[in-house]
Amino acid sequence: GAGVSQSPRYKVAKRGQDVALRCDPISGHVSLFWYQQALGQGPEFLTYFQNEAQLDKSGLPSDRFFAERPEGSVSTLKIQRTQQEDSAVYLCASSLGGRAYEQYFGPGTRLTVT
Amino acid sequence: GQQVMQIPQYQHVQEGEDFTTYCNSSTTLSNIQWYKQRPGGHPVFLIQLVKSGEVKKQKRLTFQFGEAKKNSSLHITATQTTDVGTYFCAGHDMRFGAGTRLTVKP
Numbered sequence: 081g082a083g084v085s086q087s088p089r090y091k092v093a094k095r096g097q098d099v100a101l102r103c104d105p106i107s108g109h110v111s112l113f114w115y116q117q118a119l120g121q122g123p124e125f126l127t128y129f130q131n132e133a134q135l136d137k138s139g140l141p142s143d144r145f146f147a148e149r150p151e152g153s154v155s156t157l158k159i160q161r162t163q164q165e166d167s168a169v170y171l172c173a174s175s176l177g178g179r180a181y182e183q184y185f186g187p188g189t190r191l192t193v194t
Numbered sequence: 195g196q197q198v199m200q201i202p203q204y205q206h207v208q209e210g211e212d213f214t215t216y217c218n219s220s221t222t223l224s225n226i227q228w229y230k231q232r233p234g235g236h237p238v239f240l241i242q243l244v245k246s247g248e249v250k251k252q253k254r255l256t257f258q259f260g261e262a263k264k265n266s267s268l269h270i271t272a273t274q275t276t277d278v279g280t281y282f283c284a285g286h287d288m289r290f291g292a293g294t295r296l297t298v299k300p
Contacts, residue, residue, distance in 0.1 A: 122290035
């Protein structure tokens with residue numbers, strides 16, 4: 081079946097604009113994770129959903145970042161009033177169970193804030 | 195919170211040489227996962243270790259989990275050009291290390 085998909089693949093935003101990044105997990109996967117990956121760095125955990133419940137949002141860097149998964153499948157990561165330091169690749173991953181399960185990553189959305 | 199450190203940051207080897215990357219946590223981990231990310235790609239799951247002192251092998255790759263469950267290692271025997279990429283470890287809270295970038299000279 082299809083893997084994790086993310087859209088858009090690339091996004092250029094002017095500083096101060098709001099952006100919305102979408103993640104379509106593998107069908108049937110209960111858990112969904114968002115990560116931010118700066119160039120040359122490891123993925124930084126942002127937030128974690130189990131079905132529609134956001135169980136951990138401790139990695140969200142500021143209140144400008146918001147994630148939702150209202151029906152327990154597709155998820156959206158929203159960044160308000162983007163700043164240059166938000167430029168990064170945003171990765172989404174899904175898994176069958178919780179954190180102790182293999183995660184399948186999507187291709188990521190590369191966000192550039194100018 | 196959980197901190198996961200990885201060393202070395204970079205490793206350049208001649209094809210056929212061995213390679214090892216180390217992962218150290220400031221806290222005890224209930225499990226550790228390893229991922230590989232090819233240049234321009236996304237992380238791909240390699241393995242998960244759960245038990246103290248666990249050793250798992252995948253062909254030329256050997257993974258170890260320390261007795262105290264605070265450290266782990268990945269060893270690749272006789273590297274090939276297909277091993278090129280960045281290897282990450284991640285603790286149970288999905289905090290990733292910074293990764294070890296492996297380049298292989300043919």
